[in-house]
Amino acid sequence: MKKISFVFGLIAAAALTSHSMFVEAKDTGNKIVQIESGALQGGVSDGIYTYFGVPYAEAHERFVPAEKVTPWSGVRKATEYGPISLQSSLTGFPVPKGKQDNNAQNLNIWTPGIDGKKRAVMVWLHGGGFATGSAQETPAYNGENLSRKGDVVVVSVNHRLNVMGHLDLSAYGEKYKYSANVGIEDIVDSLEWIQKNIASFGGDPKNVTVFGESGGGAKVLALMTSPHAKGLFHKGIVQSGATESMGVNFTTLPASRRVGELTLKNLGITKNNLDAIQSVPYDKLVEESMKAQVETAGEFGLKGALSGKVSMDWEPVVDGDFLPTNPVTPDSFAIAGKDIPLLIGSNLNEWASMNLVMGPDKGKTFTETEIDQRLQKAYGDNKDKVVAEFLKAFPTKTKADALYFDTFIRLPMLKIMSHKADQNGAPVYGYVYTHGSPFAIHTVEIPLVFNNADAEPPIPNGAVKSQAEKQAVSKMADTMSSAWISFAKTGKPEAASLPAWEAYTRSNGATMILDTDSSLVYGHDRNLMKIIAPDYQW
Known part of the structure; x- marks a missing residue:
C-alpha cells in the first residue's frame, strides 16, 4: 500500500528505551519472540501465551496513514494493554477505560504455542460503530479460552476512531488523501503486520479470518470492499454488523468532504494553514466536527444509523480508491470480497x-x-x-x-x-x-x-x-x-x-x-x- 512519508525527530526513541517498557533479554518462562521491529516478552495464562499492546504501526500525525514501527533494542515487555483511540464524552457514547492517543495502533495476541506451528489466525474487530470502543474494554473480548479450545491464534486490534479516523480532508492535497478512511487503513496495517509477524507466534499468515460484532462487523465488510486489504485475510465473519447506512452502504464522498469543509470553517482553519488542525484540542475538534455533521446531514437528507434523526455517523467513505464501491452493489457484492x-x-x-x-x-x-x-x-x-x-x-x-x-x-x-x-x-x-x-x-x-x-x-x-x-x-x-x-x-x-x-x-x-x-x-x-x-x- 502506498504510504505518505514524514520527516520527524526521533521523539519516540526516548520512550522506547524506558526501563518500564523493556526488560533484560532472558526468558523467565514467558516466551521471548523476535519480530521485525525487535524482541517481545509477554505473559502466560494457563498455558496460553499473551502479548498485549504490541505496536503494529505508529501514527505521528493526525489524519494521515501510520508509519512503520520504530525498531527497538533490548526486549520490550508486552504484558499490559496499549493505548486506545481518542474518544470524548461529548458524543454521548461511554468512554472506555485506558490511556487514549492518536498513536493507538496496537494489538493483543493469545496463542497456545511459540513453536512454529501454523495455526489459524482469528482477528477480532471491536464494536462501537466507527466512533467508540476498544479491543480490551470488556472481559467478553478475552481471547484466552477461544485460543485454547480451538488451538488458534487470536488477535484483537486497536485503531483510530471517530473524527480521528474519518475526518475527510482529501480535498486539500496529497498528504490527507486517505484521511476519510485512515481508521480502516490502520486495520489494514495490522493485517500487513500479521502477514509479516504472526508466524513467530505460531500462526499461519495464509489462514487469517477477520471477525467482528456490530461496528466490528461493518469493519469486516469495509475490508471485504477495499482492494487495499485484498490478500491480507481469507475469511470474514459479521455478527450483527450492518444497517442500511452503515455496512450495506457507507458515506458518500460529497457528504464526507462537506463535513471536512465545514469543520475547518468552524475552526477558522483555511487551506493555507491546514496543518493547524494538528494542534486543535481534541474536544474542540469533536465539538466542531459534530456541528458540521449535523449541518451536512440536513443538506444531504441523512439520518443516523441508530438514532433515525438528522445526523451523520463516523464511518468509512466510498472514495473510489480505498473503497471503490459500497459493500452491496446494485446487482452484486464488492469485487474485492468475491473470493472471501x-x-x-x-x-x-x-x-x-x-x-x-x-x-x-x-x-x-x-x-x-x-x-x-x-x-x-x-x-x-x-x-x-x-x-x-x-x-x-x-x-x-x-x-x-x-x-x-x-x-x-x-x-x-x-x-x-x-x-x-x-x-x-x-x-x-x-x-x-x-x-x-x-x-x-x-x-x-x-x-x-x-x-x-x-x-x-x-x-x-x-x-x-x-x-x-x-x-x-x-x-x-x-x-x-x-x-x-x-x-x-x-x-x-x-x-x-x-x-x-x-x-x-x-x-x-x-x-x-x-x-x-x-x-x-x-x-x-x-x-x-x-x-x-x-x-x-x-
Missing part, C-alpha cells in the same frame, strides 16, 4: 427488546391481554398475520416474542447475504441467534463466540440465570465457538451439536437457527419480513 467466504447473521431481538433490559419494562411480565394490546399497537391490522408468520418462522417461540423480533439489522443481513451469493464466488453462510428470546439482544452472543460463557456481554441482558440457564448458555458457548473455529480453519462452520450447515443462496434461503436445539431452515422469515417491510428489496 463469509459467515454472517444477527440476533433475534437485537435492539427491539432494550426496554426489557434497561428501560421502563425491565423486570415486568405482561398478561395475555396486555400482549395483545401491544401487538395491536405495533402491527395494527397486520397483527394476526405477523403473529402467525412469526410462529411459523420460529416455532419454538411464543406470541409474546413476536413483540420483540428485529428487522432493523435482519433486513440488511438478508440483502448482504443475497447479493454476496449472487456473485457466485466464495460461499456465504447465514444464521439467526435466538437463544434466550426476548433477551437475544445486541452483543449477547459475543462471550459465547469467545467461549467465555461466564462473561457478561457489553450490553447486559438483565436476566438472573438459574443453574439450568447457565448450563444452556455453556452449551451455546460450546456450539458457537466450535462453529466459528471451524469456519476459521476450513471456511465452513461446523459443530458436533449442529446439523450440516448449507451455504445460503437467494433461492434456498438456508439459515442456521442457533439455539439450544439448533436447526437449519430455508427462507424461514421471508413472508414475515415482507409483511413488515413490503417495499424493502433484498
Whole structure:
C-alpha cells in the first residue's frame, strides 16, 4: 500500500528505551519472540501465551496513514494493554477505560504455542460503530479460552476512531488523501503486520479470518470492499454488523468532504494553514466536527444509523480508491470480497427488546391481554398475520416474542447475504441467534463466540440465570465457538451439536437457527419480513 512519508525527530526513541517498557533479554518462562521491529516478552495464562499492546504501526500525525514501527533494542515487555483511540464524552457514547492517543495502533495476541506451528489466525474487530470502543474494554473480548479450545491464534486490534479516523480532508492535497478512511487503513496495517509477524507466534499468515460484532462487523465488510486489504485475510465473519447506512452502504464522498469543509470553517482553519488542525484540542475538534455533521446531514437528507434523526455517523467513505464501491452493489457484492467466504447473521431481538433490559419494562411480565394490546399497537391490522408468520418462522417461540423480533439489522443481513451469493464466488453462510428470546439482544452472543460463557456481554441482558440457564448458555458457548473455529480453519462452520450447515443462496434461503436445539431452515422469515417491510428489496 502506498504510504505518505514524514520527516520527524526521533521523539519516540526516548520512550522506547524506558526501563518500564523493556526488560533484560532472558526468558523467565514467558516466551521471548523476535519480530521485525525487535524482541517481545509477554505473559502466560494457563498455558496460553499473551502479548498485549504490541505496536503494529505508529501514527505521528493526525489524519494521515501510520508509519512503520520504530525498531527497538533490548526486549520490550508486552504484558499490559496499549493505548486506545481518542474518544470524548461529548458524543454521548461511554468512554472506555485506558490511556487514549492518536498513536493507538496496537494489538493483543493469545496463542497456545511459540513453536512454529501454523495455526489459524482469528482477528477480532471491536464494536462501537466507527466512533467508540476498544479491543480490551470488556472481559467478553478475552481471547484466552477461544485460543485454547480451538488451538488458534487470536488477535484483537486497536485503531483510530471517530473524527480521528474519518475526518475527510482529501480535498486539500496529497498528504490527507486517505484521511476519510485512515481508521480502516490502520486495520489494514495490522493485517500487513500479521502477514509479516504472526508466524513467530505460531500462526499461519495464509489462514487469517477477520471477525467482528456490530461496528466490528461493518469493519469486516469495509475490508471485504477495499482492494487495499485484498490478500491480507481469507475469511470474514459479521455478527450483527450492518444497517442500511452503515455496512450495506457507507458515506458518500460529497457528504464526507462537506463535513471536512465545514469543520475547518468552524475552526477558522483555511487551506493555507491546514496543518493547524494538528494542534486543535481534541474536544474542540469533536465539538466542531459534530456541528458540521449535523449541518451536512440536513443538506444531504441523512439520518443516523441508530438514532433515525438528522445526523451523520463516523464511518468509512466510498472514495473510489480505498473503497471503490459500497459493500452491496446494485446487482452484486464488492469485487474485492468475491473470493472471501463469509459467515454472517444477527440476533433475534437485537435492539427491539432494550426496554426489557434497561428501560421502563425491565423486570415486568405482561398478561395475555396486555400482549395483545401491544401487538395491536405495533402491527395494527397486520397483527394476526405477523403473529402467525412469526410462529411459523420460529416455532419454538411464543406470541409474546413476536413483540420483540428485529428487522432493523435482519433486513440488511438478508440483502448482504443475497447479493454476496449472487456473485457466485466464495460461499456465504447465514444464521439467526435466538437463544434466550426476548433477551437475544445486541452483543449477547459475543462471550459465547469467545467461549467465555461466564462473561457478561457489553450490553447486559438483565436476566438472573438459574443453574439450568447457565448450563444452556455453556452449551451455546460450546456450539458457537466450535462453529466459528471451524469456519476459521476450513471456511465452513461446523459443530458436533449442529446439523450440516448449507451455504445460503437467494433461492434456498438456508439459515442456521442457533439455539439450544439448533436447526437449519430455508427462507424461514421471508413472508414475515415482507409483511413488515413490503417495499424493502433484498
